[in-house]
Amino acid sequence: MLYFIETYGCQMNKAESAALERQLVEHGWKAAQDAGTADLVLINTCSVRITAENRAWGRINYYASLKRARPFYLMVTGCMAERLKADMRIRQPAVDYVLGNFQKQSFGLALDAMVQGKRLEVIEESPSYAFAPSHLEPGAFRSFLPIMHGCDNFCTYCIVPYVRGRETSRDPQAILGELDDLAAAGIREVTLLGQNVNSYRWSGGGADMNFPTLLETCARRVEGSSIRRLRFLSSHPKDLSDRTMDVLAAYPVFGKHIHLCAQHGSNRVLKAMNRRYTREYYLGLVQKLRSRIPDLSLSTDILIGFPGETEEDVELTLELMREVRFAYSFMYHFNPREGTPAAVMDGALPDAVKKERLARVIALQKTITRELMASLVGTEADVLVEGVSKKREGELLARSDLDMMVVFPGEPFLIGQFAKVRLDSLRGVTFKGTMVPGDHSAQ
Ligand code: SF4
Structure with missing residues (x-):
């Protein structure tokens, strides 16, 4: 069985999506390349602004329309699910599961039901929030x-x-x-x-x-x-x-x-x-x-x-x-x-x-x-290399200990490692730098 997750909102939602993903993997599910092949599409929603909810409704209605051509499960979690609960399925019956923030202990049972082609009818609510360890992608740093x-x-x-x-x-x-x-x-x-x-x-x-x-x-x-x-x-x-x-x-x-x-x-x-x-x-x-x-x-x-x-x-x-x-x-x-x-x-x-x-x-x-x-131009900064620059080939994108973005020429093997970089100039709100030779800590 394949899953596809869309996450909106704050860092807590990202952490919770990672914890749900960990459960999916533990239940033998695999990540789909795209939503078009997924057996389960999970939308982890945000409620903090009405625009966030409108956006989530846009995605829910989009997937509801896809379900007319191909059957798959559609699940909504997160703060909008918590706020609207059962009303969500009244408004959009194509949603199969609505799991609020205190119902995630039923997630594993819902997965088992999906594998068996059944429906989990009762979604329990737990009296307190259940913390769960996150899922780590291979190569995560x-x-x-x-x-x-x-x-x-x-x-x-x-x-x-x-x-x-x-x-x-x-x-x-x-x-x-x-x-x-x-x-x-x-x-x-x-x-x-x-x-x-x-x-x-x-x-x-x-x-x-x-x-x-x-x-x-x-x-x-x-x-x-x-x-x-x-x-x-x-x-x-x-x-x-x-x-x-x-x-x-x-x-x-x-x-x-x-x-x-x-x-x-x-x-x-x-x-x-x-x-x-x-x-x-x-x-x-x-x-x-x-x-x-x-x-x-x-x-x-x-x-x-x-x-x-x-x-x-x-x-x-x-x-x-x-x-x-x-x-x-x-x-x-x-x-x-x-x-x-x-x-x-x-x-x-x-x-x-x-x-x-x-x-x-x-x-x-x-x-x-x-x-x-x-x-800060002309000073040196300790940076954590986060990835390759999307704008220029051969450049790496890093974040300094002051939480500022830095790009510098470097090899992709440095991704996930710390380096010392001289901040040579500014490009918008990103520093352009040069790695200080022999001083990166790649242990
Ligand atoms: S009520 Fe909202 S803005 Fe205020 S501290 Fe709590 S989460 Fe932050």
């Missing part, structure tokens, strides 16, 4: 490692707490066991994942752990192994403790880049968003981080055009960006998400206003990114 799931923060614009549920932390023994497995497989970079990793907390079985103790334990565990970079996502500023910052500064394996979602620069808007910090608090965190980790590179998310946002609020956000000088930002304008408090707030702004404000935010970020990158 990076992996996600989920450490917690769900969110208790209820930012007023966000649907995540409704579709991912409350925060659940993963048993540290399972995390460390998976880390060992990844090291044994020769993995170079691991990203610890969760909706809010800073609130990781575990007690039980004689182990009391919070996020900094987990980070420190992981850093010690990978010493001397193939894993030379540990990253983490996502990080809520209100829960970033001094102890976490100390650990990040003490272990070079964490590199010199942190993604810390600011969302906005106005206290009035931050309050309406229920972010539970102020711009002063955020700027204080940045100062503390930079005093511990010189040359730290920061990235962020900016959400502009929130209901009731004024020109003054926009200016405060631009000022925050100028002050912090983020290396890059994920920038988007507010779109009401049905079922969240912000969707029914007064003061909704016209689309044209939101777009114009977003354009200003993007223009400023572009300028800052270019200036920051220009200041």
